Amino acid sequence: MTPTTRSTAPEMNRAPRSYLKAFSRLEVRMLGLALVIAIALSILSPYFLRTANLLNLLDQSVVVGIVAIGMTFVILTGGIDLSVGSVAGLTGVVLGLSLHHFPIPVSVFLAVLSGAAIGLFSGFLIAYFDLAAFVITLGVMAIGRSLAYIFSGQTSITDIPPEINDLVYTTLFGIQSNVLTLLALYALAWAYLTYTKGGRTIYAVGSNREAARTAGLSVLFYSILPYVISGALSAVAATLMSAQILSIDPLAGNLLELDAIAAVVIGGASLYGGRGTIIGTLIGVFIMVMIRNGLNLLGVSPFWQGSAIGGIIIAAVLAERLLSPKVRR
Amino acid sequence: MMATSGSILLEARDITKSFVGTKALVGASLTLRAGQTHALLGANGAGKSTLSRVVSGHVRRDGGTVLYEGRPLDFRSPRDALDAGIAMVMQETSLAPDLSVVENIFLPELRRPGRLSFSSMRRRADEILADLGQDRAVSLDSKVQDISVAQRQLVEIAKALALKSNLIIFDEPTASLSPSEVERLFDIIGRLKEAACAIVFVSHRLEEVFAISDEITVMREGRTVAASRPTSSLNQTELVRLMVGRDLGAIFASATGPKPIQENPILSARSLRAPPLVRDISFDLHRGEILGLGGLVGAGRSEVAEILFGLRQRAGGDLLMDGEPFAPRSPAHAIRAGLGFVAEDRRRQSIVPDLSVRENLLLGHLGAYRGFGLGYRSLDEKIRDLLQKLELSPDRLDDDNLLNFSGGMQQKIIIARWLLLEPKVLILDEPTKGVDIGTRASIYAILREIAARGAAILIISSEFQELLGLADRVVVISDGLSIADVPSGDLDEEKLTLLAAPRSSMERNQRVLRDLAAEHDGAAFWAILDEKRMFCLNCVAANPAADLGFRAGSTARFEETPIGVALSARSNEFVFDPSNGLSSLLVDVKSHRGHELGSIGLVLGPNQPVPAASTLRASIIERFRAAV
CATH class of the missing domain: 3.40.50.300 (P-loop containing nucleotide triphosphate hydrolases)
Known part of the structure; x- marks a missing residue:
């Protein structure tokens, strides 16, 4: 073939791409947004940048941050998991009841295992029978909350060993262990999604399921796995939440799914699947927590916080649609 | 509404259109005249579909002008084009499979306010089909999902005519039709022409283009490389060269002969x-x-x-x-x-x-x-x-x-x-x-x-x-x-086209062969013959003595068949082979339009009465044309 063919094929304008690429990377834009919010808050409130407040911000990011990891996996495959909040509630109760009989590590293991099992149940139904993730996880959400009430006897479980506190308050280089857990989990999730066959398969499945199947990828397995991860991480979040306040409420984690989905969406993931990053989600979590924290510092009524978070979600999605170089079909 | 035959109906000039990252059209032009069939040709990806879609309002152009009946046009949707009298009959039909034929023909009327009169729709549908010479080709009450591809196409055409379209674009209309269905479609196109419609015929089957078109426009890589050339002024080689920009032989240049086939298939x-x-x-x-x-x-x-x-x-x-x-x-x-x-x-x-x-x-x-x-x-x-x-x-x-x-x-x-x-x-x-x-x-x-x-x-x-x-x-x-x-x-x-024809037409011609074999107590077959080989398309034997051992799809050199003498002789009369006592008559069949439809053979066993060949030939041609 002669070189003429290549020149007649439509080429993209390559020269300015490296700059454009950096700008169009969503995480970069969102990081910019996070910095703008941080600077604004530090101007508005002298307390915002104090070390104590920054550590507090990290502490407040732990629960929603961990759940948002699982949610990112699920959303990358084009699914959604509405059950994370109630699974956190239920697995918290499992943890509390286990602590009556077993040592702490075994109890934590049982809680995480039960979370993973619930995820396996939802994921299998959704992927094997090709059912709507929204509906299945909505059902599991209702069942989970109901079981949490039944198993706990409708009251908080407070007679748990206080040593479980160490899971949260052990410090390394002055940073609490729950925050370290959060950061370690993000690092793991990032490495998995970027550098492993499983991670890339999750992207491929979410982006074009048919093509992934035709290329010989294990579509069924990697459609179920995200729900298992999401269930297990909900239990991890529930464990850290319970360990922090030494009390387990069957209502714990209520509406956690909304915060987690919001963080993932603000972080730039597409609800159609295939697009989004774990770093973006972490930034999304920080943006949400900062806004909550900032509004508290400024003495804004907590009733306004919902409007603020909601406004940010809508603005983020709208900005993504308008700024995105091409509209997704 | 109808323009006079031969006057310019539509003129598209310097049309450009880009899709994400791809330039589909870069300066494409097309001039259409009333009462003419215009073939739009080009290799895959040359932009002929995109240009048709621009003209029919399915795609908005980025640049260029379209004049229709002398006035500039800018369609925002296919509906605008339909209202103007431009319709497109697509490869994948745009019919509603769960609705009946008559409902589909008048589908565009559903957006009009008020009640629908089924009796008047039915009457108008009958009129349209009669105008096309297809009165009984399809039942108005069948659901579209139950009718054949050719019938669906007919419904699409009727739908276009119900809107009084005077420009109809056919996008690869023959891709899934049998040869006889193609003939019928060409008859319909002929009638549309007589009614002073302008027809655009998009295809890459060159023999069809020569059979039906008056003018040809060729596209290559998004632009028009030959505009409105009279069909009679072009031949197949020139067309191919225009379409691909070089001789096609070069593309398959490394074609090798058949390779020795190993024993065991993988x-x-x-x-x-x-x-x-x-x-x-x-x-x-x-x-x-x-x-x-x-x-x-x-x-x-x-x-x-x-x-x-x-x-x-x-x-x-x-x-x-x-x-x-x-x-x-x-x-x-x-x-x-x-x-x-x-x-x-x-x-x-x-x-x-x-x-x-x-x-x-x-x-x-x-x-x-x-x-x-x-x-x-x-x-x-x-x-x-x-x-x-x-x-x-x-x-x-x-x-x-x-x-x-x-x-x-x-x-x-x-x-x-x-x-x-x-x-x-x-x-x-x-x-x-x-x-x-x-x-x-x-x-x-x-x-x-x-x-x-x-x-x-x-x-x-x-x-x-x-x-x-x-x-x-x-x-x-x-x-x-x-x-x-x-x-x-x-x-x-040509052989491939005949071999690939849908079996529905096969069942009809099977009946003809069966009748023929039964009437003469022999065997009848339909085959394509070249200089030394026959390709059997269908074969029926009524008399075991005349059985040739052919079946549909088998191919053989002449000398390998029991009637090799007759196949080589290509006579207009019965040929008697003394070595096995078989008498065979071969009749070449062409369609009304001159398309080769292969040959019909009648083989009589030893000691059978041999009828007069000339009358038999005429009747075979007549019956077979109707059945293919």
Whole structure:
């Protein structure tokens, strides 16, 4: 073939791409947004940048941050998991009841295992029978909350060993262990999604399921796995939440799914699947927590916080649609 | 409303249109006259469909002008075009399958306010069909999903006429029609012409273009390269040169003769069945061979590929891989067994838009990879070699959206995805759909090369020219049956067209053959004859003494048949062969329009009375024309 063919094929304008690429990377834009919010808050409130407040911000990011990891996996495959909040509630109760009989590590293991099992149940139904993730996880959400009430006897479980506190308050280089857990989990999730066959398969499945199947990828397995991860991480979040306040409420984690989905969406993931990053989600979590924290510092009524978070979600999605170089079909 | 015949109805000038990253039209022009049939020609991806869609309002142009009846036009939707009197009959019909024929014909009326009068719609539908000479061709009450492709097309045409369209665009209307259905369509087009409609006929079957068009416009790479040339001033070679910009021979230049076939096939299909589309399909695929699956769109070829690749479960039949039973459960399973599959619909089945071009290339590897990580590194060298062979520059891999590439580039990446796995059997379904002519040449070259190195290639193509140019052997599939297995050197486009015709017409001509055989107590067959070979399309024997041992799809050299003498003689009279006592009459049948429809043979056993040949010939031609 002669070189003429290549020149007649439509080429993209390559020269300015490296700059454009950096700008169009969503995480970069969102990081910019996070910095703008941080600077604004530090101007508005002298307390915002104090070390104590920054550590507090990290502490407040732990629960929603961990759940948002699982949610990112699920959303990358084009699914959604509405059950994370109630699974956190239920697995918290499992943890509390286990602590009556077993040592702490075994109890934590049982809680995480039960979370993973619930995820396996939802994921299998959704992927094997090709059912709507929204509906299945909505059902599991209702069942989970109901079981949490039944198993706990409708009251908080407070007679748990206080040593479980160490899971949260052990410090390394002055940073609490729950925050370290959060950061370690993000690092793991990032490495998995970027550098492993499983991670890339999750992207491929979410982006074009048919093509992934035709290329010989294990579509069924990697459609179920995200729900298992999401269930297990909900239990991890529930464990850290319970360990922090030494009390387990069957209502714990209520509406956690909304915060987690919001963080993932603000972080730039597409609800159609295939697009989004774990770093973006972490930034999304920080943006949400900062806004909550900032509004508290400024003495804004907590009733306004919902409007603020909601406004940010809508603005983020709208900005993504308008700024995105091409509209997704 | 109707313009006078010959006056300019529509003039499109310098039309440009880009889709994401692709320039589909760069300065395309088209002039249409009332009462004329205008053929719009071009290779795949030349922009003829896009131009038709611009004219019919399905796609908005970026630039250029369209004058219709002298006034500038700017359609925002197909509805605007319909209101102006421009309709398009599409490849994939735009009918509502659950509604009846009459409801579909008047579908556009549903948006009018007020009540519908079914009795007046029915009367008008009858009138329209009568005007087309198709009074009883379709029942007005049938649901559209229950009628044939040809009938659906008729409904589309009636729908256009119900809107008083005076410009009708046919986009590859004959792609899934049998020869007789094509004839009927041409009759309809003839009547539309008489009514001073302007017709656009988009096709790449050149013989049809010559049969029906008055003028020809040829497009190449998004521009008009020959505008409104009178059909009579062009011949086939010139047309091909205009379409591809060079002689076609060069593209298939490396075509080799039939290769010696090894003893054991690597992949065998025996009576594969997966209703409704796959009914009984058998073939053998050998190492180093390029085997073509030919046939019309919808004949069941893609479904066979899907069965082989584990994308579709079979209901019956056997598959053997290297002589061992093979039951692919999933693509992953098929890939492990050594298969690769370049699917027909790139956008739906191959491209993962959110992964980079590199990862798209490596997707097959990812599926086959057994480790936990990615294993991309180890392939760097192999990828470099492969890209060089495919004439792709390595820095294209860093682009992050494969959808921004041209169809040809996309296809190269997808083919490279499979070549990286070094499959033993590579299946390609319409691999050059939407691929420019230059890229085709390099795709053909690489397919030949991997076949030469021992891979077996199964290629499905609706372009008979491509199939004949590339494949060593062609298995013809029609209505879910494999009906012929012929070295491609023995075939040409005409024979392939007849072999591939849907079996529905086969049942009608079977009746004619049966009657003929019964009336004369002999055997009757329908075949294509060239200088030394016959291709049997159908055969019926009423008298065992006259049985020839042919069946549909069998091919033989003349001397290998019991009636070799008659086949070689090509006489107008009965030919008696003293060696076996058989008397045979051969009648060449042509359609009204002069299309070759093959030959009908009548064979009488020894001691049968021999009727007068001349009257018999006329009656055979008459009966067969009606039945094909």
